[in-house]
Amino acid sequence: MTRFTGPQMSRRNMLAALGITGAAAASLPLLSACGVGGKASAPNGAGEVSGGFDWRKASGQTINILQTPHPYQLSYQPLLKEFTELTGINVNVDLVPEADYFTKLNTELAGGSGKHDAFMLGAYFIWQYGPPGWIEDLNPWLQNTSATNAEYDFDDIFEGLRTSTRWDFTLGQPLGTGGQWAIPWGFENNVVAYNKRIFDEKGITKLPDRFDDFIQLAVDLTDRSQNRYGIATRGSKSWATIHPGFMTQYTREGAVDYTFNGSELIAEMDSDKAIEFTKKWIEMQHQAGPTSWTTYDYPNATGDLGDGKAMMVFDADSATYPKNKPGASKEAGNLAWYPGPAGPDGNYKTNLWTWSWAMSANSRNKLPAWLFMQWATGKESMNKAVEGGTYADPVRKSVFDTTFKRIAADQYGYLETFETVIGQSKIQFTPQKKFFDTTQNWAVALQDIYGGDDAASRLRSLAKTNTSKVNL
Amino acid sequence: MAITRFKPTRSELLPGQRRLSPGSVTADLGLIIWFVFSLFPIAWMVILALKNAQEQTTTYFQFSPTWSNFATVVSDKGTQMTSVDFKAALLTSLLNCGGAVIVSLVIGIPAAYAAGRWKYKGSSDLMFQMLSFRFAPELMVIVPLFVIYNQIGLFDTKVGMIWVLQLVTMPLVVWILRSYFEDLPEDLEQAALLDGYTRTRAFVMVALPIVRPGIAAAALLAFIFAWNNYVFPLILADSNAGTVTVAITKFLGGGGQAYYNLTAAAAIIAALPPLILALTIQRYLVRGLSFGAVKA
Amino acid sequence: MTTQTPKTTPTQPDRPAAPQARRELPTVPTWRRKLRPYLLSIPALVIVIGILYPFVVGAYYAFLNYAAVNPNPHFVWFDNFKSVLGDQVFWQSVKVTAIFAVAATAVETVLGVGLALLLNRSSIIGKIFEKVLILPLMIAPVIAGVIWKLMFNPQFGILNHVLGLGNTFDWLSSSHALFSVVLVDLWIFTPFVAILVLAGMRSLPKEPFEASEVDGASWFYMFRKLMLPMLWPYILVAVIFRFMDNLKVFDHIYVLTAGGPGVATRTLQIGAFEDSIINLDYSRGSTYMLLLWIIVFITARYLVSVLGKAQRRAAGAES
Numbered sequence A: 001m002t003r004f005t006g007p008q009m010s011r012r013n014m015l016a017a018l019g020i021t022g023a024a025a026a027s028l029p030l031l032s033a034c035g036v037g038g039k040a041s042a043p044n045g046a047g048e049v050s051g052g053f054d055w056r057k058a059s060g061q062t063i064n065i066l067q068t069p070h071p072y073q074l075s076y077q078p079l080l081k082e083f084t085e086l087t088g089i090n091v092n093v094d095l096v097p098e099a100d101y102f103t104k105l106n107t108e109l110a111g112g113s114g115k116h117d118a119f120m121l122g123a124y125f126i127w128q129y130g131p132p133g134w135i136e137d138l139n140p141w142l143q144n145t146s147a148t149n150a151e152y153d154f155d156d157i158f159e160g161l162r163t164s165t166r167w168d169f170t171l172g173q174p175l176g177t178g179g180q181w182a183i184p185w186g187f188e189n190n191v192v193a194y195n196k197r198i199f200d201e202k203g204i205t206k207l208p209d210r211f212d213d214f215i216q217l218a219v220d221l222t223d224r225s226q227n228r229y230g231i232a233t234r235g236s237k238s239w240a241t242i243h244p245g246f247m248t249q250y251t252r253e254g255a256v257d258y259t260f261n262g263s264e265l266i267a268e269m270d271s272d273k274a275i276e277f278t279k280k281w282i283e284m285q286h287q288a289g290p291t292s293w294t295t296y297d298y299p300n301a302t303g304d305l306g307d308g309k310a311m312m313v314f315d316a317d318s319a320t321y322p323k324n325k326p327g328a329s330k331e332a333g334n335l336a337w338y339p340g341p342a343g344p345d346g347n348y349k350t351n352l353w354t355w356s357w358a359m360s361a362n363s364r365n366k367l368p369a370w371l372f373m374q375w376a377t378g379k380e381s382m383n384k385a386v387e388g389g390t391y392a393d394p395v396r397k398s399v400f401d402t403t404f405k406r407i408a409a410d411q412y413g414y415l416e417t418f419e420t421v422i423g424q425s426k427i428q429f430t431p432q433k434k435f436f437d438t439t440q441n442w443a444v445a446l447q448d449i450y451g452g453d454d455a456a457s458r459l460r461s462l463a464k465t466n467t468s469k470v471n472l
Numbered sequence B: 001m002a003i004t005r006f007k008p009t010r011s012e013l014l015p016g017q018r019r020l021s022p023g024s025v026t027a028d029l030g031l032i033i034w035f036v037f038s039l040f041p042i043a044w045m046v047i048l049a050l051k052n053a054q055e056q057t058t059t060y061f062q063f064s065p066t067w068s069n070f071a072t073v074v075s076d077k078g079t080q081m082t083s084v085d086f087k088a089a090l091l092t093s094l095l096n097c098g099g100a101v102i103v104s105l106v107i108g109i110p111a112a113y114a115a116g117r118w119k120y121k122g123s124s125d126l127m128f129q130m131l132s133f134r135f136a137p138e139l140m141v142i143v144p145l146f147v148i149y150n151q152i153g154l155f156d157t158k159v160g161m162i163w164v165l166q167l168v169t170m171p172l173v174v175w176i177l178r179s180y181f182e183d184l185p186e187d188l189e190q191a192a193l194l195d196g197y198t199r200t201r202a203f204v205m206v207a208l209p210i211v212r213p214g215i216a217a218a219a220l221l222a223f224i225f226a227w228n229n230y231v232f233p234l235i236l237a238d239s240n241a242g243t244v245t246v247a248i249t250k251f252l253g254g255g256g257q258a259y260y261n262l263t264a265a266a267a268i269i270a271a272l273p274p275l276i277l278a279l280t281i282q283r284y285l286v287r288g289l290s291f292g293a294v295k296a
Numbered sequence C: 001m002t003t004q005t006p007k008t009t010p011t012q013p014d015r016p017a018a019p020q021a022r023r024e025l026p027t028v029p030t031w032r033r034k035l036r037p038y039l040l041s042i043p044a045l046v047i048v049i050g051i052l053y054p055f056v057v058g059a060y061y062a063f064l065n066y067a068a069v070n071p072n073p074h075f076v077w078f079d080n081f082k083s084v085l086g087d088q089v090f091w092q093s094v095k096v097t098a099i100f101a102v103a104a105t106a107v108e109t110v111l112g113v114g115l116a117l118l119l120n121r122s123s124i125i126g127k128i129f130e131k132v133l134i135l136p137l138m139i140a141p142v143i144a145g146v147i148w149k150l151m152f153n154p155q156f157g158i159l160n161h162v163l164g165l166g167n168t169f170d171w172l173s174s175s176h177a178l179f180s181v182v183l184v185d186l187w188i189f190t191p192f193v194a195i196l197v198l199a200g201m202r203s204l205p206k207e208p209f210e211a212s213e214v215d216g217a218s219w220f221y222m223f224r225k226l227m228l229p230m231l232w233p234y235i236l237v238a239v240i241f242r243f244m245d246n247l248k249v250f251d252h253i254y255v256l257t258a259g260g261p262g263v264a265t266r267t268l269q270i271g272a273f274e275d276s277i278i279n280l281d282y283s284r285g286s287t288y289m290l291l292l293w294i295i296v297f298i299t300a301r302y303l304v305s306v307l308g309k310a311q312r313r314a315a316g317a318e319s
Helices: A011-018 A025-034 A071-087 A098-111 A123-129 A139-143 A159-164 A196-201 A211-221 A239-252 A272-288 A298-307 A317-324 A366-376 A379-387 A397-410 A414-422 A435-450 A455-470 B022-049 B068-074 B076-082 B086-118 B123-133 B138-152 B158-182 B186-194 B199-227 B231-236 B244-250 B260-286 C030-061 C079-085 C088-120 C124-132 C141-152 C158-163 C177-202 C207-215 C219-247 C251-257 C268-278 C282-318
Strands: A062-067 A090-095 A118-122 A183-195 A229-232 A258-260 A265-267 A310-316 A335-338 A350-359
Touching: A062 A098, A062 A366, A071 A090, A071 A366, A071 A379, A071 B076, A098 A118, A098 A123, A098 B138, A098 B231, A098 C268, A118 A123, A118 A366, A123 A350, A123 A435, A159 A183, A159 A350, A183 A196, A183 A239, A183 A298, A183 A317, A183 A366, A183 A414, A196 A335, A211 A229, A211 A272, A211 A310, A229 A272, A229 A298, A239 A272, A239 A310, A239 A350, A239 A435, A265 A455, A272 A435, A272 A455, A298 A310, A298 A317, A310 A317, A317 A335, A317 A414, A335 A414, A350 A366, A379 A397, A397 A414, A435 A455, A435 C268, B022 B260, B022 C088, B022 C124, B022 C141, B022 C177, B068 B076, B068 B086, B068 B260, B076 B086, B076 B244, B076 B260, B086 B123, B086 B158, B086 B199, B086 B244, B086 B260, B086 C030, B123 B158, B123 C030, B123 C282, B138 B158, B138 B231, B138 C030, B138 C268, B138 C282, B158 B199, B158 B231, B158 C030, B158 C219, B186 B199, B199 B260, B199 C177, B231 B244, B244 B260, B244 C141, B260 C124, B260 C141, C030 C282, C079 C282, C088 C124, C088 C177, C088 C219, C088 C268, C088 C282, C141 C158, C141 C177, C141 C251, C177 C219, C177 C251, C207 C219, C219 C282, C251 C268, C268 C282
Parallel strands: A062 A090, A062 A118, A229 A310
Antiparallel strands: A118 A350, A183 A310, A183 A335, A183 A350, A258 A265
């Protein structure tokens, strides 16, 4: 794992660089003088910790953490001072808006400044930040008993989450082996939330168990004259359009994104099952989806359910969960959950997302950062956060079984849905380093098909492009 | 030479126009159409800022207004949501943008004067170089700038922000003022020199007052563009030098929740300083310049 | 037309009694006089160099294969350029950028000059509105994008409601998106053009117009033959700034459509953003931006020379 910093410029080559207007020739001496690449990798910090565990081991130090606004972040904000009391460590929080979060994080990690010691991370980003060596492997930390407290109980975290945050960055190798790159903090199952009040009014008692019935229900519920439509899903130009409902149902219907033939990944978005599913999905958007589907992002999709405009949403359960609190939205109190239609063979494979904590490999405060991370993902603080009522889903089975079950008991269908899918809920994508590029291409293809392109040929050209990109 | 200040004796019409002709009524109608289009989104933003969470996307014009969004934005609750003290961010923006504009004026006025008055060899090249800053796509410089700033310790500092905002303010200042300096009648300065003043005093007493509207316009526009700049403060600053424009977007929320009402309230508060500046400077923008470029 | 009378010229602020009046200009050594403009411009030059440096570094990336997945980049000469120039999506983005820039600048200029003309009359309505002309500029393009996206939403947006378009009209569909983003751009930036042109209008000499009026010329004639030539330099400054900015447009379009649907609004800087920031392929992103910069540079060079000609003509028209 090489550590990658930006080009280092000395004054000598600053002056040299001034004479250049982009002409290639003169840049040659710059290349080596610039020190691009080839830096020694920052060593893992776990080995330096010894002497038994003590919460106050790093007392007096300060850490910087990077977060994005989220119900998780909001739930933990009031608890931060408890952490400082417990450990004597000061925490500086920097918040970056969701739309720009990864812009900021990508630049900071690529630039190697190491300013933020710990940051929120989504699982797919491990595939991008891991290979250049920007994040710290947390396995050594977990196994060091002087660094991790005895009650931490890492295995209490749901297995699908623990495996989803481990990879060895080898093409074709599935998730679950290799380094532990992040600690899951909160997660989401992608299931269907619906407006129970309307369903009851219309006398719908049996929820559709197969995809075709689901589409039919969505169409039946659509009444444009009432500004009401059946199903809200994301459609904006982003990888995030593929990841929630689309990927979940895609997998349930038996399609895969890539197959590995021993040496290369082959894109399978143009398999027969995939084409058929994609056609149905897009048609569903036309007939029963939001009018401006191609601009619909995360808050739009869940917002319409809360507003009573969308009758169902196929997206993260944790996003619709807060909307059911009194006063949170117009339809608060009327929402319910169910796993969505099963696959043809009855499976409930589900794609999940987890916000996790990762540590910067260039951090200069690794021990206090690790103390923070284990506190934030520990049983005590998580129980408290869940009590707040907007935190879903907790990553720990113990917290789920006790506190969360109690708090969420009155959310109709929520817990049953969770129990149904949790065994088959994991990251359904094939891990690869070009995830964002190829998955955004997939979203663009969906938008093109929505705009009228022929699905089969568009998906074939997509698969061809992705196959060539993913193996680079 | 007696020099008197011009006072408009009557409202200025376009050459050839008469008051209250059918032309003038249509003209006023045209103005009204534009301003309805122009002000409607702003009015709507104000309305949005007065709505509560339930009503922000479910009502049009009938709703129960509340001031709580404004209160939240500037209070501790807002700080908890965004980890930014909004009031402090306002101050930081003022320092960053005001500083940037002042630096641009201090450096740009002499440069614009030199280029406009004398058109020395290389002046058009330098002027074009300055304009070329605006060509540099921001994203192109952002990664190198991030690395460089971290190396020389300018990351997340006000000085660093003022420096990088020159990319935005300097071209505007120099180019707008160059036009004004080019139009400057030389005789006035000659007259002052003949009266025994040094060149610098002549410049300050004669040239500057004439181009004051130009300076006002340039400074105002530069300030606004610097104030509204998003990419640089986002990447090159965290909490120390973070501007208010970035702080606004932190109110948008995340994880599937959206607080458009808070964002609108924050945007309105953030628009106040440039607005106040614009209203104060308007006198200079609006009042006619001295006329008559007396050209021999 | 020349006048000799010591006409209305600005009042000098109260100045102290003049030192001994001399009757000839003070003599200054030639070398000092020649050096003066350069001395005045040195600070500006320093800033230019300071900004040039990261720019050159950024341009340098385009010749590497520097990406996050490639920790040891090496020189690849023009490979990136070949790859980008051979990419159909790149050319589509060029087309989108060109259409957007030309359309937005043209509309903003025409509307801005028109607005300035109407406001110059200083009618009562004009005076009131002039104070609020600048309001849209107060809203950062990013925020304007957020607000307009909310207004465009067919399900709950105010526009469809007020215009009676119902909840099935999509402003940001693949056929409408480019038009809608131009609309947002002109909403924000037409006041910029209007302010510049208005200030210019107010600085024009009145004699030519008064004389023409006496001669009985029509309003339109005066506008075309007198006002426009004198106004061209100011209009062109506004055009240059708007066109350059529109070629690099990013903020509000990204919020509205992220460059979609498909590639309908994918401008060059959005394409560069996708490469650099989303895919962490800095070299490819830099290549995009270097190409964009070249396009902007050439266009600007051309426009500036036009500006020079216009200024010379305007100077001629005034005399």
